[in-house]
Amino acid sequence: MPAQSAQQPVLEVRGIRKEFPGVVALDGVDFRLFPGEVHALMGENGAGKSTLIKVLTGVHPSDGGEVVLDGRPVRIAGPLQAQLAGISTVYQEVNLCPNLSVAENILIGREPRRFGLVHWSELRRRAAESVADLDLDIDVSAPLDSYSTAVQQLVAIVRAVEVSAKVLILDEPTSSLDREEVRQLFAVMRRLRDQGVAILFVSHFLDQVYEICDRMTVLLGGRLEGEYLTGELRQVDLVARMIGGEPSDPGEPSDSARREPAEGADAPPFLRADGLARSGAIEPYDLTIRSGEVVGLAGLLGSGRTEAARLLFGADHSTRGSVRIEGAEVSLRTPRTAISHGIAFCPEDRKTEGLIGELTVRENIVLALQAARGWTRPLSGTRQDEIALHWIRALGIRPGNPEALVRNLSGGNQQKVLLARWLITDPKLLILDEPTRGIDVGAKAEIQKLVADLAGDGMSVLFISAELEEVLRLCHRVGVLRDRRLVAELPNDGSLTPESIMATIASGAQS
Amino acid sequence: MTSNPMAGAVRRGRQYVPLLVTSVLLVLMFSVGSVQYDGFLSGQVLLNLLIDNAFLLVVAVGMTFVVLTGGIDLSVGAVVALSTMLSAWLVERHGWPPLLVIPLVLVVGTVAGFVMGWVIHSFEIQPFIVTLAGMFLARGLCYTISIDSISITDPTYTAFAQTRIPLPGDLFVSPSVLVAVGVVAVAFVVLHHTRLGRNVYALGGSEQSALLMGLPVARTKIAVYAVSGFCSSLGGVLLTFYMLSGYGLHAVGLELDAIAAVVIGGTLLTGGSGYLLGTVLGVLVLGLIQTLISFQGTLSSWWTRIVIGGLLFVFILLQRLIVGRRKV
Numbered sequence: 001m002p003a004q005s006a007q008q009p010v011l012e013v014r015g016i017r018k019e020f021p022g023v024v025a026l027d028g029v030d031f032r033l034f035p036g037e038v039h040a041l042m043g044e045n046g047a048g049k050s051t052l053i054k055v056l057t058g059v060h061p062s063d064g065g066e067v068v069l070d071g072r073p074v075r076i077a078g079p080l081q082a083q084l085a086g087i088s089t090v091y092q093e094v095n096l097c098p099n100l101s102v103a104e105n106i107l108i109g110r111e112p113r114r115f116g117l118v119h120w121s122e123l124r125r126r127a128a129e130s131v132a133d134l135d136l137d138i139d140v141s142a143p144l145d146s147y148s149t150a151v152q153q154l155v156a157i158v159r160a161v162e163v164s165a166k167v168l169i170l171d172e173p174t175s176s177l178d179r180e181e182v183r184q185l186f187a188v189m190r191r192l193r194d195q196g197v198a199i200l201f202v203s204h205f206l207d208q209v210y211e212i213c214d215r216m217t218v219l220l221g222g223r224l225e226g227e228y229l230t231g232e233l234r235q236v237d238l239v240a241r242m243i244g245g246e247p248s249d250p251g252e253p254s255d256s257a258r259r260e261p262a263e264g265a266d267a268p269p270f271l272r273a274d275g276l277a278r279s280g281a282i283e284p285y286d287l288t289i290r291s292g293e294v295v296g297l298a299g300l301l302g303s304g305r306t307e308a309a310r311l312l313f314g315a316d317h318s319t320r321g322s323v324r325i326e327g328a329e330v331s332l333r334t335p336r337t338a339i340s341h342g343i344a345f346c347p348e349d350r351k352t353e354g355l356i357g358e359l360t361v362r363e364n365i366v367l368a369l370q371a372a373r374g375w376t377r378p379l380s381g382t383r384q385d386e387i388a389l390h391w392i393r394a395l396g397i398r399p400g401n402p403e404a405l406v407r408n409l410s411g412g413n414q415q416k417v418l419l420a421r422w423l424i425t426d427p428k429l430l431i432l433d434e435p436t437r438g439i440d441v442g443a444k445a446e447i448q449k450l451v452a453d454l455a456g457d458g459m460s461v462l463f464i465s466a467e468l469e470e471v472l473r474l475c476h477r478v479g480v481l482r483d484r485r486l487v488a489e490l491p492n493d494g495s496l497t498p499e500s501i502m503a504t505i506a507s508g509a510q511s
Numbered sequence: 512m513t514s515n516p517m518a519g520a521v522r523r524g525r526q527y528v529p530l531l532v533t534s535v536l537l538v539l540m541f542s543v544g545s546v547q548y549d550g551f552l553s554g555q556v557l558l559n560l561l562i563d564n565a566f567l568l569v570v571a572v573g574m575t576f577v578v579l580t581g582g583i584d585l586s587v588g589a590v591v592a593l594s595t596m597l598s599a600w601l602v603e604r605h606g607w608p609p610l611l612v613i614p615l616v617l618v619v620g621t622v623a624g625f626v627m628g629w630v631i632h633s634f635e636i637q638p639f640i641v642t643l644a645g646m647f648l649a650r651g652l653c654y655t656i657s658i659d660s661i662s663i664t665d666p667t668y669t670a671f672a673q674t675r676i677p678l679p680g681d682l683f684v685s686p687s688v689l690v691a692v693g694v695v696a697v698a699f700v701v702l703h704h705t706r707l708g709r710n711v712y713a714l715g716g717s718e719q720s721a722l723l724m725g726l727p728v729a730r731t732k733i734a735v736y737a738v739s740g741f742c743s744s745l746g747g748v749l750l751t752f753y754m755l756s757g758y759g760l761h762a763v764g765l766e767l768d769a770i771a772a773v774v775i776g777g778t779l780l781t782g783g784s785g786y787l788l789g790t791v792l793g794v795l796v797l798g799l800i801q802t803l804i805s806f807q808g809t810l811s812s813w814w815t816r817i818v819i820g821g822l823l824f825v826f827i828l829l830q831r832l833i834v835g836r837r838k839v
Contacts (some may be wrong), residue, residue: 059723084725091723095719097713099712099783100712109706118704120704159724
């Protein structure tokens with residue numbers, strides 16, 4: 001049920017301000033959240049969504065402005081205070097303890113006690129009850145790390161709900177869930193909303209936002225752009241407000257960004273994998289990638305997309321099969337040999353596997369180039385600045401300050417830094433693993449266009465994405481994975497649709 | 512999404528593998544000793560293990576708390592030495608009553624641990640370096656008290672040292688063993704059945720998560736070093752009874768024995784996984800190696816170190832395998 005403006009907001013933020021070194025993340029933002037509504041927080045990367053959430057949950061202290069909860073100004077000093085005040089958060093990355101049992105993860109900090117000791121049977125009973133309440137089937141006494149990320153995410157939500165929160169903040173909760181899990185989550189969200197919980201939902205999936213949300217607040221560049229009823233704002237207008245452009249700009253190019261391979265479909269293959277496999281990770285697969293061709297890998301989470309790509313980069317050892325590059329058989333034992341053959345790999349988890357947050361944008365960009373030159377031939381400072389500025393401009397990295405720390409950048413801009421690092425080394429094959437995951441529409445379109453341009457210039461691209469529309473827009477051919485097996489390779493000749501790919505995933509048909 | 516009970520049981524079972532390996536090792540070592548040497552297979556040999564290693568057991572219990580959070584405490588050996596020195600000096604040179612000295616020594620150790628924990632948390636410094644500083648400091652303080660060993664003739668201490676608590680079957684233990692067993696029992700309850708203990712595990716699993724889940728990270732972190740400081744000083748008190756002297760060179764390298772016992776007991780150095788019972792087994796394994804070598808008679812006592820070194824390697828590799836498999 002939509003919020004009534006006559007009601008008093010359960011949470012109100014007035015003129016909040018937050019600065020990081022070199023970046024003003026929030027500049028006088030106002031925001032209201034009513035009980036019994038699902039409210040979307042929208043904005044591009046760097047608009048200040050994550051920062052606002054971290055201020056609300058006490059992770060970052062604000063530099064100005066006030067937070068009013070239930071009509072009373074509150075000072076949220078830390079995550080515990082936030083929870084005690086009734087604000088619970090589920091973050092994009094699962095923030096639970098993998099070594100503890102599911103039951104403990106749900107209740108730790110609020111364990112039922114008897115004679116001052118943890119009452120274990122009661123703890124398990126209550127945890128099992130909370131899990132059952134949400135229609136989930138999880139063994140609460142198993143350790144958390146025996147479950148997939150998606151299930152861990154659901155456990156995090158169970159935990160947040162168990163606190164009996166007045167305000168539940170969900171920061172990109174759906175980015176690692178499959179459709180069925182999203183459906184389950186939405187059912188839970190609706191139930192909680194009807195109980196009067198105020199839910200703040202952050203997602204980059206516009207369809208999901210329109211499906212579940214009653215109202216939305218749009219941030220632009222750290223400022224409040226506006227507050228809207230979902231029913232009264234068309235998607236096109238929303239995107240325009242998020243990127244601050246004209247309403248006519250649809251954000252995502254509706255037509256195909258894909259171009260014909262530069263040398264035609266019968267160009268010589270740049271890379272050919274024959275029966276490449278790693279036991280326990282990916283079944284034997286054959287894959288050919290031609291110069292100037294974009295090959296997509298589609299499949300559900302955990303279907304082996306990343307595992308297949310890691311073999312091509314030498315990040316994991318293959319246990320059988322062979323790889324030929326430009327006709328010659330090569331042994332890709334380490335990433336170093338792969339790099340020397342002109343292969344670049346942007347991993348899915350850019351925070352832990354790709355970028356070094358403590359270094360500046362400039363340092364991160366020149367890292368791979370410096371490594372390729374060897375440490376005996378250092379790049380001069382001015383040359384580094386030139387390179388960094390060139391790529392900051394070419395890819396539109398914001399803020400455009402080469403000395404900003406990477407960890408202070410938003411997700412999309414971090415992704416661009418990672419791309420820049422590999423592009424300087426002028427790779428022949430670029431492997432992109434979920435390059436647009438968790439980044440906003442504007443940056444997504446920019447990255448897609450970039451990929452199409454690079455392929456147009458003759459670079460081969462292996463493009464892994466969970467978003468089928470995106471795969472179809474960019475790729476010349478699509479490999480479909482299911483249960484760690486490459487089950488089909490479909491030419492994207494115009495007849496391919498998201499539905500037909502999904503049907504292939506579902507049926508697992510051999511081509 | 513769906514889970515079947517068998518898979519859950521297997522998952523839960525994996526955490527006990529290191530513990531099981533250590534138990535098997537202990538039984539194996541004891542069997543070998545019994546077959547090889549006359550008089551090895553007796554209850555008293557086993558009890559002597561406890562008598563000789565009571566202080567190590569107490570220190571290792573404190574170390575378990577620290578290692579479970581993913582930290583390390585290098586100061587324990589030095590704090591033990593300082594405790595023996597302080598006890599001997601106050602009792603012998605100043606004639607203070609032991610009933611006053613012992614609580615004072617415990618307070619000094621606890622405060623030392625508390626301060627190190629506070630520095631580690633507040634300034635976000637690696638525990639390795641902070642406790643290394645603590646180690647030099649405490650060891651150095653011993654020599655400001657006296658360069659030489661101070662022997663203790665106080666009747667309370669000698670009485671405590673010579674007391675034998677008879678058990679059925681002509682067996683006996685020392686009071687120190689009772690203290691150590693008491694410490695183990697209390698620590699077991701704290702680690703596995705109180706919020707503090709569960710927070711210790713949570714902290715070791717992921718500090719960032721523990722923080723975001725609203726757990727008292729600061730309090731827990733400082734508490735484990737205070738617990739380790741307390742256990743070290745209590746270990747020092749027990750060692751004073753055992754040695755009847757205070758000396759700056761007591762318990763040299765004890766921190767490493769304690770860490771070895773914790774690791775052999777199956778606790779991951781990265782934190783978050785391990786059991787107190789494992790530490791007890793680890794201490795017994797270390798003690799049994801010593802006993803075996805003394806029974807053997809011709810080997811130098813340095814072989815103890817060599818065997819411990821070899822065992823450590825094996826156990827670290829074992830942990831690596833178990834953790835590695837869990838990630839796939």
